[in-house]
Amino acid sequence: MKAVIMAGGEGTRLRPLTCNRPKPMVPIINKPVMEHIIELLRKYNLTDIAVTLQYMPELIKEYFGDGSEFGVNIRYYVEQTPLGTAGSVKNAEDFLDDVFVVISGDALTDIDLKKAIDFHFSKGSIATIVLKKVDVPLEYGVVVTDEESRISRFLEKPSWGEVFSDTVNTGIYIFSPEILGYFNKNEMFDFSKDLFPILLKEKRPLYGFVTDDYWCDIGDLKAYSRVHMDILEKKVKVNIPGKEVEPGIWLDEGCEIEDGARLEAPCVIGRNTKIKKTANIGSFSIIGDHNIIDERSGIKRSILWKNNLVEKNVQVRGSVICNKVHLRSNSSTFENSVIGDDTIIMNNALIKPNIKIWPNKLIEEGAEVNSNLVWGSKFTRSIFGNRGVAGEINVDITPEYASKLGAAYGATFKGKAKIGVSCDDSTPAQMLKVSFISGLLSAGIEVYDFGKMLLPITRSAIRFYKNDGGIHISTSTEDVARLFVDFLDRNGSNVDRGTERKIENAFVREDFRRCEGDCIKEIKQIPDYSKFYLRNIINNVVSNKMKYKIALNSRSSFILSTMNELLTGLGCEVEVVNVKLMNIKTMSQSMTSNDVKYFTSHIKMGKFDLGVSIEDTSEKMMLVDNKGRIITEDMFIALISLIFFKNVQGGTVVVPISASQVVDRIADECNGKVVRSKTSTQDIMEKILGNELKEEMLDQFTMHFDAMAGLVKILDFMQRNDYKLSDLVDMIPNFYIDKKEVECPWEAKGKVIRHIMQENSGDSIETLEGVKIFKEGGWVLVLPDAEKPVCNVISESYSAEFAEELTSIYINKIREISRG
Numbered sequence: 001m002k003a004v005i006m007a008g009g010e011g012t013r014l015r016p017l018t019c020n021r022p023k024p025m026v027p028i029i030n031k032p033v034m035e036h037i038i039e040l041l042r043k044y045n046l047t048d049i050a051v052t053l054q055y056m057p058e059l060i061k062e063y064f065g066d067g068s069e070f071g072v073n074i075r076y077y078v079e080q081t082p083l084g085t086a087g088s089v090k091n092a093e094d095f096l097d098d099v100f101v102v103i104s105g106d107a108l109t110d111i112d113l114k115k116a117i118d119f120h121f122s123k124g125s126i127a128t129i130v131l132k133k134v135d136v137p138l139e140y141g142v143v144v145t146d147e148e149s150r151i152s153r154f155l156e157k158p159s160w161g162e163v164f165s166d167t168v169n170t171g172i173y174i175f176s177p178e179i180l181g182y183f184n185k186n187e188m189f190d191f192s193k194d195l196f197p198i199l200l201k202e203k204r205p206l207y208g209f210v211t212d213d214y215w216c217d218i219g220d221l222k223a224y225s226r227v228h229m230d231i232l233e234k235k236v237k238v239n240i241p242g243k244e245v246e247p248g249i250w251l252d253e254g255c256e257i258e259d260g261a262r263l264e265a266p267c268v269i270g271r272n273t274k275i276k277k278t279a280n281i282g283s284f285s286i287i288g289d290h291n292i293i294d295e296r297s298g299i300k301r302s303i304l305w306k307n308n309l310v311e312k313n314v315q316v317r318g319s320v321i322c323n324k325v326h327l328r329s330n331s332s333t334f335e336n337s338v339i340g341d342d343t344i345i346m347n348n349a350l351i352k353p354n355i356k357i358w359p360n361k362l363i364e365e366g367a368e369v370n371s372n373l374v375w376g377s378k379f380t381r382s383i384f385g386n387r388g389v390a391g392e393i394n395v396d397i398t399p400e401y402a403s404k405l406g407a408a409y410g411a412t413f414k415g416k417a418k419i420g421v422s423c424d425d426s427t428p429a430q431m432l433k434v435s436f437i438s439g440l441l442s443a444g445i446e447v448y449d450f451g452k453m454l455l456p457i458t459r460s461a462i463r464f465y466k467n468d469g470g471i472h473i474s475t476s477t478e479d480v481a482r483l484f485v486d487f488l489d490r491n492g493s494n495v496d497r498g499t500e501r502k503i504e505n506a507f508v509r510e511d512f513r514r515c516e517g518d519c520i521k522e523i524k525q526i527p528d529y530s531k532f533y534l535r536n537i538i539n540n541v542v543s544n545k546m547k548y549k550i551a552l553n554s555r556s557s558f559i560l561s562t563m564n565e566l567l568t569g570l571g572c573e574v575e576v577v578n579v580k581l582m583n584i585k586t587m588s589q590s591m592t593s594n595d596v597k598y599f600t601s602h603i604k605m606g607k608f609d610l611g612v613s614i615e616d617t618s619e620k621m622m623l624v625d626n627k628g629r630i631i632t633e634d635m636f637i638a639l640i641s642l643i644f645f646k647n648v649q650g651g652t653v654v655v656p657i658s659a660s661q662v663v664d665r666i667a668d669e670c671n672g673k674v675v676r677s678k679t680s681t682q683d684i685m686e687k688i689l690g691n692e693l694k695e696e697m698l699d700q701f702t703m704h705f706d707a708m709a710g711l712v713k714i715l716d717f718m719q720r721n722d723y724k725l726s727d728l729v730d731m732i733p734n735f736y737i738d739k740k741e742v743e744c745p746w747e748a749k750g751k752v753i754r755h756i757m758q759e760n761s762g763d764s765i766e767t768l769e770g771v772k773i774f775k776e777g778g779w780v781l782v783l784p785d786a787e788k789p790v791c792n793v794i795s796e797s798y799s800a801e802f803a804e805e806l807t808s809i810y811i812n813k814i815r816e817i818s819r820g
Contacts, residue, residue, distance in 0.1 A: 001117070002096060003046040004089050006171075007034055007105035008054030008079060013220045013508060016340035016358045017322060022056040024105035025063065026218070027305060029231055030241050030252070030270045030288045032063065033218060034105040038070050039239055044113040046101060047072045050092035054079040084190035085171075086183060093180050102173040102191075108227050109215040110237040111172065116209045120174040123149070125207040127179055127199060130172035132215045135747025141169035141192050142750070144757070145208040153767075154196060166750025167208070170215050221338060221356075225320065228286055228303055232266035240268060252289070270306070294329075302333075319351075322359070331363075371400070383507060384500040385787045387681055389485040393428045393475070397483050399435040406439025407514065408507035409471065409487060412499065415444030415515055417468035420488075420526075422450035422458040424616075425558040426475040428483060436471050436485075437523065444515035448524045454562060454618040456706035457533045459492030461526065469495070477555035477616055484617075493685035493701075534566050537709050543719035545571035551603050551611035551624075553577045559618050566708055570715070577602060577611070596630070604628030610725045614707045621707035623714075625725040638662050638732045640703040640710075643717050645670035648696055654687045657768050658781055658794050662735040678769040679783065681705075737796045738803040742811040744791040748818035749784040752791060755817045756782055756810075773810075780806045782814065 011023030018026060024034035041049060049072050053060055057078050067074030077091040089102060099120070101113065111130065120128040129151065131143055144153040145167070154169065169192060182198055183189040199206045214236035216227045230236050232248070242252030248265030251257070255269045260277035263269070267281050270289040275281060279293045282300030290307045293299065297314040304310075304321045311329040318335035321327070326344045333339065333351040340359035345351065348366045357363070357373040383389055389405070391397040410419070421437050423429035430452070440447050450461050455472050462470045470488035487495045487503065495503075550567060552574050554560050560576055567574045579595040603611040603624050611624035623631040623639075631639060641653045641663045652673040655663050659676070667674045677687035688701045703710045718725065744752060756771050766772040770783035770792075778797030785792055791814050795806035 001046055001099055001101065002048040002050065003041050003101045003103065004050045004052065004092060004096070005034065005037055005041075005103055005105045006052050006085060006088060007060055008052055008082075008088055009104075009106045010055040011106065012505065014218070014224060016338055016356055017221070017224065017320065019359050020341050021059055022053075023218075025056075025059055026106070026224070027288065028108055028218070028227060029238065029268060029286060033108060034060070034064070035070070036108055036238050037103055037105055038064070038067070038072055040110065040113070041101075041103070042071050044117075046113070048095075049074050050077055050089075050095050051075070051105070052077050052079065052088040052091060054082060054088070082188070083186065084188050084194070086189040086191045086195050087187055090180055090183065090185050090187070090189070093177075093185070096177050096180065099174065099176055102171075102175060104171045104217075107171065107215065107217045108236065108238070109170070109172070109213065111170075111211050111213040111215060116172070116211065117174055119149075119209045120207070123205060123207045125174070125205045126176045127196070127204075128174040128207045128209055129196075130170045130174075130215075131167045131208045131210045132170050133166050133210070134168050134750070135166070143167050143169050143208055144754070145210075149207050149209070151196070151200065151206045151208050153200075154192065166754055167210060170211075171217070172215075174209075221320070221336070225303065225318075225336075229284055229301075232268070232284055232286075241270065242268065318353075328365075383504050384497075387484065388487055388494060391483060392481050393432075393483045395481075397432065397485070399432060402432045402435035402485075403439040403442070405485070405503070405507055406436035406471065407443045408439075408503050409469070410440045410443025410445040411506045411513065412502045413443075413445060413468060415513070415519070418446045418448060418465070420448040420450050420458065420462045420465065420467045420470040421472075422453040422455075422461070422470070423473040424454070424475060424556075425452045429473040429475050432473050432483065432485075436473065440471075441520050441523070442514045444519050444521070446521045446524070448526050450526050450529060452558075453530055454559065454708070455486060456618055456702075456708060457530050459488060459705070460533055461529045462488055462490065462492045464529070465526070466490075474617060491685075491689045493689055494682040496682055496686055530562070534562070534569065534708075537566060537712050538569050541570065541712060541716050543716050546715055546719055547571055547573070548609040548715060548718075549573045549575075549607070551575050551577045551599070551606070551608045553579055553599065553611065553613040554615075555580065556614075556616055556618075559614050559616075562618075563614065563708060563711075566712070570712065572715075575606075575608075579613075600624050600628040600630060612707075612711055618707050619705045621711060623725065625729050627726045629726070629729060631729065634660050634735070634737050635729070635732065638666065638735075639728060640700075640714075641674075642666050642728060642731060643714065644696075644700060644703070645672045646721075647699075647717070648672075651696060654684060654697075654700060656684055657766070657770075657772060658783070660735045660737055660796055661779070662733050665733060676768060680786075683769075735796060736798070736800040736803045737794065738800070738807045739792065739794045740807050740811060741785065741788075741790040741792050742814050744784065744789060744814055744818050746789050749791065752814050752817045753782065753784065756813065775806065777802060778806055780810050782810055 007024040009023035011018035025032045028036060051074055053076055061076055064074055075095055079088050116130055142155050143151060146152050182195055218224050218227055231238055240250050242250040245251050249263055250268045252271040254272040256274045258277040261275040262280045264283040266283060268286045270287055272289055273287050273291040275293045276295045278295045280298040284301045285299045286303045288305045291304055293310045294312045296312055297310050299316045302316045302319045305323045307323055308321055308325045310327045313330050314327045315332040319333040320338045322341045324342045325339050328345060328347045330347055331345045331349045335353040337351045337355045339357050342359050343357055343361045345363045346365040349363045350368045352370045355369050355372055361373050363369060419440055421433055423433040437447050448465055448467060450458060458470055458472045468490050472486045474484050476482040489495050550572050552563055564574050579599050599611060609626055613622045637655050637659045644651060644653050645666060650671045652675055654675045654677055656679045657676045658679050664674050677683045688697050753771050760773045764774050770781055772779055772781045780795040783792040793807050793810050795803045797803040797806060
């Protein structure tokens, strides 16, 4: 058998470690990670090896040569342009004349390859994927297998709602050479995204081998440090250079330890390194080759590469120090800091925790570095949550942070775009709008400044001015210190998850391009679009002048003034009611609060036609009908579906997977169709608008995400058809939905979904998002939360009691599985 090592990785998330080298050349325990992979292959007599290269290929060729020094035979295959995982292996097709193993050159593993290969042949498999159970599977390809280990489903880099298993793809494969016939040479083709779906569709024998052996994808700086700790704790079997002179202490050839120097196990000292008297090398430290550690200096839980000079009384704590770094006397580096190649840290300088410094930098004497030396912010694994970016003003989201985030967004357009920017009327939002605009301008973007505006109006303005995207900044009246940032696409929808990842990657890498001074564009000021927007809503009303009596509530004075102007312009009588209602998602759990009781009874007793309470974003509304009945979020979805079907016979509505099945009943009565989406805002938006704007779908978008125009459309429908709001509510059949959340640790979420799927197979489940189980008389949806260590449990049935019972059953299941 032969083997293929995929070694084309650039390792952008490992920067600055990978600024001067490809990811497979990053050292693990003083030798490149790819060298550990070659040693593993040689252990199982896989000595004929093809290596696929793309980024900095010469560095790998120079180090490994023809492989003879490492006991193997190596051939190299270089991609001139990226071809994907399968496309890169296709280059070696002439070499691969028998069953072969594919393995990544930038992950660490001690997997028993013989067991995996024997499994492959025993199953008669055309392709075998080596799988591993992990706690948090978000950054991997999740794989589901049946009882025979045959693969039935997989998904690349899922969201929490898409985590169907805790079993992930390690990127280690065993293939029959016939798989290379499924695609052409020099064609962009990926194993997970392209080949495996074809094999599944054709029902070819595609199997998953689950290993209990060690495997770690060294995807980020945290994983890089952790893998060294795992080696020293002997969780993985690799060859540590040097000799174990005492339990847990390895010394390589030529290293010199002076009397009075202290070494604490476990630690590794590289070749020709000198540790001077009174220096202290703490446990879990790895010192590479040709380093000098001077007197009174202390290294604890840190990794030093080659040719570094650490002068007297230097303290290195939990840091990674690359090659040829000079730490002058009395300087210090602290937890999770990373210092790039050829950097000089002058006397008494201090590098704060979580700081990354790119190569070839000079840190001045006495400097206190509290931001990264590229554009300045701490490393963040995930920026986006359920709704855009959220955080505390001047703590999580500072002006510096906002500027860099704006530049990162701008970088995704490669300097050629028109971006609209707006904010609500709060002072913090206005302050940070300036920072976002500065970041966008620095990336060469043309900025349209929409000024103070509500989010639905910004969405409309982006479409009207044909912008390529947008940013809206808003605050919360419930928590005055909290800020929200919505990133929008050219349709005014929130950007999809793929774009969020691009922004996150650009933000984390911090090495995106800034334009030259003469390329910075002037800001286009757009005044008074809000007035145009409101006038346009009024002009599009079909009915004659409306004379509805409406009770209006919102915590935001900005929303109240805008809505009051709109509704009075239509001829309505508006009374502002100042009550503190819960947001629409939790309203059903707060029906008994005094504020809710006051609002509903005031509407009924005051003979109002309806009451409306609008949330801070002005996207969502809570309606109360003329009989004082609250229209909850689930009822509102049914209501706008009913209105849409009555307006467009045979039309299609988009609702989230959590919506009541009563929508399907309404659709059947109107010869309509229901399309279900995932529950996140951007997934619903994407399903509604897609790639092209259609009038009927834009109306749905408005009803879902624009409380101002949406309310007017409801009023217009009522006026034209002589309905009261209570009449429409009475047309909707009774339904009962129960919603609760249950604690579930992050590391248990994949296991929970996998166990529930295994218990309920076949037609009884749906896995669009989370897992939805259909029971006689109802259904229950188990949905891992993206932002909190909980699972949401939603159920529907013919009675409130049975819906609650279904929810309770699955809450107990989740607790049992997550604790097991």
